[in-house]
Amino acid sequence: MPTRRHVLRAGGGLAAGFFLPAGLIRAYAADDVVEIHMQGRPDGSAVWFDPIGLLVRPGQTIRWINSDPGNSHTATAYHPRNNDRPLRIPETAQPWNSDYLLPNEHFDVTLTVEGVYDYFCIPHEQAGMVGRLVVGTPSGPGARSFEGAGRSTGGQNWLPVPEAARKAFPDVQEILARKIVRRA
């Protein structure tokens, strides 16, 4: 499987991309590495992250794998450094952007700061391809509503989250209750 190597600090934790056959790692939140697959219908009429919501422990590594043979995807944190998107990860965490992943490529991030992390796929945000991670205890901007986001923190120029994306996010309480939330 083609792979890419990424090193990134997110929330003070070290995240290093490294090769492991995707099929050998189970997508259970109890594992040290948890997988999120980028999926799409063969005709491209629908695209999504699977699972779309995940509860993980601080220090766990998240691995996004492009499992869609006919499209490219990104995993990109909602953060002003990512093209003026609103801040929807903990204030002290570092944002990430996988850049475009071709089929079977993957990207890893290790999250150590507790809170809610919202992320999106750059070419598919308008189509509602977003996901939500809860690391430990939910808190931070991602745990708040979308209405009025940024007004109190100088983020007036942040781009709004498209309606299709807002509707797609799983509820934080549902993630806490089920640990793994898949697309309806």
Add this chain to the structure above:
Amino acid sequence: MRISSLISGTFGLAALALAATPGFAQSVEKAPPKGDYKKVSELVKLPDFLPGIGTLYVDPKTLPAGPFLAYDRDGKLSSTIYMIPTKDLAAQKKFEDLPAPGGRVNHVDLYFNAGHPGVEEPHYHIVLWHVSKADEAKVAKK
């Protein structure tokens, strides 16, 4: 969205394609097409061969509508594709004189696409197939 507008527009595109001259078709029937066409996978980060579509070429000046020319694994033209944003359809935007260099059309498909690098907004694929339904297998996933 007004589907009737979409469908009437599609028939117009198909008619335009049927009227294309054979001489024009010869310049695009094998990959790479002549003219200002560029391979899409070299313009944006997309797989070189897209299952169900093939290898795409487009003149960047014509984005997002195209035409995109799609080739099978043997480099033979299989379809011409127009990518029309749904917001343009909803706004009843008019598209006129879209080139149809591929020549004879066997059949037409229309389907929604959520987006991809190059045309990142939700849009419709309007596919003028230059091959039979059976020969669509030549661009299918292996």
